[in-house]
Amino acid sequence: MENGFNSSKPSGLRPPQTRLPQLSSSTTTGLHEISESQSNTRMGPSANATSGVKRGLPPPGTDPAPSASGDGFSPGRLSAYRSRLLTSIAFAVMQPEPKRKTLVEKASEFPGGARSQIAAPTPARSFVKGSALKDIQNPNNKNNAWDVDERLGTFESEFKAMKDIINHSIIGQKTLEEDVATFRLKATELESLKTDLESKKTEMQSELDKAERRIFTLERDLEDEKRARRNDAEDLLREHRNDIDNRIRDFNREKDDLERESRKRLQALREELAADFARQLSEAHKVSEDLEKLLDEEKQSARLRVEESGKDLEAQLIQFEVTKKELERAKVIQDDMNAQLCRKEARITELENQVSAGQTALIHLKGDEQKQLENFRLMAAEKKAAQDEALAAKREAQETKAKLRVEETRRRKLFEQLQTMKGNIRVMCRIRPGRNETECAQIATEVGDYDDHIGKMTLMVPTRNYLQQEVLEPKPYDFERVFIPDEGNKKVFDEISQLVQSALDGQKVCIFCYGQTGSGKTYTMSSGQDSIIPSATSMIYQATEELKDAGWQYKMTGSFTEVYNEKLFDLLGSDGTRNQVELRQDPASKKFYVTSQETDLDSPDAVQTMLETAMKNRTAAATKMNRESSRSHSVFTLKLTGTNADGTVSEGVLNLIDLAGSERVKESQVEGDNFKEATSINKSLSTLSQVMTALADNASHIPYRNSTLTRMLESCLGGSCKTLMFVMISPLRDDIKETVSSLDFATTVSKAKPGQQGTLKAIKTGRSGTVKKTVR
Ligand SMILES: Nc1ncnc2c1ncn2[C@@H]1O[C@H](COP(=O)(O)OP(=O)(O)OP(=O)(O)O)[C@@H](O)[C@H]1O
Known part of the structure; x- marks a missing residue:
């Protein structure tokens, strides 16, 4: 070319x-x-x-x-x-x-x-x-030839430029291809990094769970150990004290008895011996005197007979013989008397031996006394050892207390992390028992292999198919926990007790009971000793006692407010009646608070009295308005102020809210005052739902001010505050519309933003559901 x-x-x-x-x-x-x-x-x-x-x-x-x-x-x-x-x-x-x-x-x-x-x-x-x-x-x-040269020149330079551009573009393309390859490589690396991070996250989650379980076990063990040690030390001390006292008492009694007895016996023996001896001695003296007298008389008469007559020698000799015999007889008597005397002397020796045995016994008893004293000394030494042991146990308990304080701080931190991971807005469902099987709707609940807890349920909702025949359509729901009818109030409280603990740890907590009339809101919240309010307060009392060991002193106050037709009433008015109160705004924080009376709850009895007064006032108001079901919301507010030995202050609030029945106005076909009530209930419930949804979506505007209830609870809803919504449902077929409406409301509330609820969802999806029970 x-x-x-x-x-x-x-x-x-x-x-x-x-x-x-x-x-x-x-x-x-x-x-x-x-x-x-x-x-x-x-x-x-x-x-x-x-x-x-x-x-x-x-x-x-x-x-x-x-x-x-x-x-x-x-x-x-x-x-x-x-x-x-x-x-x-x-x-x-x-x-x-x-x-x-x-x-x-x-x-x-x-x-x-x-x-x-x-x-x-x-x-x-x-x-x-x-x-x-x-x-x-x-x-x-004529200029063509010159133009051609010039143009060809231009062309060549342009062609060159073009080629450079093409080359440049090829190089650029290659660089781009290399970049693409590098980015692909990076994307693969990032993918694997993401997988690693996810697995680490799962590991950390399980570690956290383990740590929590370990803390729980440690706390329980520590508590058991402490209690056992305290009881052992006290028992030991008491036992020792009683033992020593009893032994001293027994010893003294025995000693006195023995002394008295031996004294008595000795005296008796002495007296007896002395009497016997005196008697025998006097007898012996008498016999001897008689014999001497007789011998003297015979001697005198013989001398007289020898002196006077000397004549009848034979008679004298016979007389002598008689006298001699008499003398011999007297000698036998004297021997007998001597033998008797010997016997008496032997008896005296025997008695003396007995006396000395008594004295030995007395000495022995005195020796026993020494022994007892020795025992006493031993017991005193044992007591001292027991006291030392008790002191060591006390020291150990103090050390344990110090450890407990550190553990308590750690526990609070871990507990808070765990609760945050569970999410700040949580929803649980409770199914009330039905009267009989035929009246009940079909509700299937599912249990997961993660734990025994049921989280999913399917409601068979009657609908009409294209042939206008009634068919049952399954409607699935998924909550954090579903309580089936045979699970009692205790199970419910066990599940939520962690939130009560959060309030003790200084968090603001709201627990709502939502559902149609008769679905079990009041039953769950405040009727019976195992319902939430009494269980929560007794748990708090117990925990505050135990927290004393960890250096915490708590003060608990309570108030009970009713929201009816957007107005507020104090159920614990100063005169024990139901008084209207108002909502005021704190100028500093701009948050609203109610002017209800705050009662010091320093004993479980005080809680009981407060609950009774509140319930009485609520029922009286309902009766006055001829209402059977609760058409008002009741809010029980517990304020827990804890002060630690190191000066830390914890201010927790626990709001336990029994909402009014959630019947829809259209369904209940009410008029007049009842219509006003129903409208106000609907308004406050829908505002509550909007507030929860806005909080869940992290919206910039939260419509707290749209109802009295939400305005009142503003400081305890949102942010790091913990909210638990209990949706109560009836299993009855007749109530199916209300049940679906309640469950839909709860589902709306349970939809929380991913940042807050991500972990919970992960936990929940870890459960592979298998149908366990059909509620009848
Ligand atoms: N889980 C349950 N187990 C046994 N009985 C229950 C249960 N739930 C509710 N009940 C019974 O059902 C009846 C209605 O319950 P409750 O008064 O608690 O309903 P409620 O939702 O508070 O109604 P209201 O909105 O009218 O106040 C009560 O007699 C209660 O004892």
Whole structure:
């Protein structure tokens, strides 16, 4: 081609095709088509030339807008270059015939040129219509040769510029492709990072659950241990004290008895012995005196007989013999007396032995006393050891208390995190028991394998099909928890007790009971010792006692307010009656508060009395207005102010709200005052729903001011405040419309913003539901 151009153009310009191998295939195709047009124009003017050009270039007038990429190259500009190029080629066509042939031949040497031959090349007639071409065709125009050179020069520089632009664009495209590849790589990395983060999040969640369980177990163990130790120490001390007292008492009693007994016995023995001895001695003396007297008399008479007569020797000898016999008899008597005396002496020795045995016994008893004293000393030592042990236990208890304080702070933090994860707006459903199976609607509840809790339910709603036959259509609902009829108030309170704990920890909590008349709102909230209000207050009392160990002192006050027809009444008025009160605005915080009386609740009895007064006043007001069902909302507000030893103050509020029956005005077909009541109830309930929805959506405007109830509760709704809505439903078929309406209301409330409720939803979706029970 270069040769062709050289031979036809003395200007020495090189044709653009010589650099084509450097370009991409798409670009070369474009340039081949330019060559084809060049060859076409050399073959002579033809009407088809235009179409030949159009194959490779955009049609005139359809030039696209300049490239937005900012690389300076655009299809519009390319088209302009091509047009100029073709115009230049048209000049070449004006050269003598043999030269044109050479150009065609050269053009056909390139792939595009070969194709152009096969595809019946057309002359670029459209371009020769231009004024410049006319000038070229005019043989009289002497300036043509110079113009061609100049134009070819321009063409070459423009062509060069164009090629640079194309090259630049190719490089740009490659860079872009590389960027795309890099971004894809990054996207894959980010994807895997996201998966990792999600799995970490799940792990952390389970760790948190474990930690909570561990804290719960630790707390319980700690408490049990503490209680057991305290009881053991007290029992031990009491036992020891009693034991020692009893032993001392027994010992003294025994000692006294023994002393008395031994004294008595000794005295008796002494007396007996002395009497016996004296008696025997006097007898012996008497016998001896008698014998001596008799012997003296016989001696005297014998002396007299020997002296007076001496005559009858034989008689005297016989007398002597008699006297001798008498003497012998007296001697026997004396021996007998001596034997008796010996016996008596032996008896005295025996008695003396007995006395000495008694004395030994007494000494022994005294020895026992020593032993008892020793025992007493031992017991005293044991008592001291027990006291030491008690002191050690006390020290340990104090250390445990200190640990408990730290654990309590940690627990509060973890508990708060857990509650936040559960979401600030939560919804649970409770199904009241039905009277009998035939009157009940079909409600299927599902239990998940996450835990025993039921969270999903399906209500079979009667509808008409296209044949106007009544069919049951399943309507699924999904709440955090569904309480089936056989689950009592205790189960309900167990589930929500964490929110009561949150109030103790300084949070603001609202628990609502919503539902149609007779669905069990009052039953759940305040009737019976196991309903929410008494259970919550008794839990608070117990917890505040236990928290004393962790350094917390709590004060609890309560108020009971009724909202009826948008007016407020204090159910615990100063004179024990129901008084109208007002809503005031705090100038500093701009929040509303009610001027109801606040009662100090320093004992469970005080709570009971307060509840009774409130219920009595509420019922009296209802009776006065001839109402059977509650047409007012009642709000029980517990304020819990805790002060820690380190000066920390915690101010929690627990609002327990029994809402008025949610019957729709249309359904209940009420008129007059009742219509006003129903309208006001509907207004406040729908405002409550709007407030909850706005809070859930994180809306900039929350319509608190649209009803008295929401205005009153403004400071306890939204932000970090915790709200639990209990939707109470009746299982009766006759109540199905109200049930659907209540459940739909609750579903609206349960739709919370993802940031708040994300974790809860994740927990909930972790449950794979299986139908467990059908409520009858
Ligand atoms: N879960 C339950 N178990 C046993 N009995 C229940 C239950 N729920 C409600 N009841 C009984 O149903 C009746 C109506 O209950 P309750 O007064 O609590 O309804 P309510 O929704 O407060 O009605 P209202 O809006 O008129 O105040 C009561 O007799 C109550 O004892």
